[in-house]
Amino acid sequence: MDESRPVTDPEDGSVLAIRTIAMPADTNPSGDIFGGWLMSQMDLAAGNVAGRVSRGRAATVAVEGMKFHQPVKVGDEVTIFARLVSRGRTSMRIAVEAHARRRFAEDAVVVTAADFYFVALDDHGSKRALPEA
Numbered sequence: 001m002d003e004s005r006p007v008t009d010p011e012d013g014s015v016l017a018i019r020t021i022a023m024p025a026d027t028n029p030s031g032d033i034f035g036g037w038l039m040s041q042m043d044l045a046a047g048n049v050a051g052r053v054s055r056g057r058a059a060t061v062a063v064e065g066m067k068f069h070q071p072v073k074v075g076d077e078v079t080i081f082a083r084l085v086s087r088g089r090t091s092m093r094i095a096v097e098a099h100a101r102r103r104f105a106e107d108a109v110v111v112t113a114a115d116f117y118f119v120a121l122d123d124h125g126s127k128r129a130l131p132e133a
């Protein structure tokens, strides 16, 4: 049996980097999911792509255009897609989208999107050139 499965969508090059359930521990005192929790999931997802593209250590250098279109609720199934948009000498621009499927629904909605910029780092934390694609 062939155990290997492609992880990158051949249509748009995106990766389903994270799928998780929003839990009560991720809420603020009002019972709503923290934007910061969702941002950290998106950062992790972008970091997943950055690690693969840079084939090593990489760090977030900037986030652009973060917009929260819809709230995330406790029990939502949150799926984070990340896609390499462009690469510079040391940096990568990675588009990230967070989708939420409500607990008892079938369809998911886009809740948040942003562009994350990562820089490839060497062992000393200094920027390094990206390897050849």
Ligand SMILES: CC(=O)SCCNC(=O)CCNC(=O)[C@H](O)C(C)(C)COP(=O)(O)OP(=O)(O)OC[C@H]1O[C@@H](n2cnc3c(N)ncnc32)[C@H](O)[C@@H]1OP(=O)(O)O
Residues within 6 Å of the ligand: 059, 060, 061, 062, 087, 088, 089, 090, 091, 092, 117, 118, 119, 125, 126, 127
């Ligand atoms: C505080 C935290 O813990 S945040 C989370 C983790 N992130 C970090 O710790 C990163 C902290 N930052 C750093 O260590 C440094 O800023 C570094 C190593 C990432 C970059 O070092 P610098 O010498 O400032 O890099 P420099 O200004 O030359 O930019 C490096 C690349 O990033 C790109 N870049 C820098 N700032 C931005 C920005 N605001 N938006 C988009 N790209 C940017 C540059 O265009 C350049 O790309 P290129 O090499 O592909 O042309």
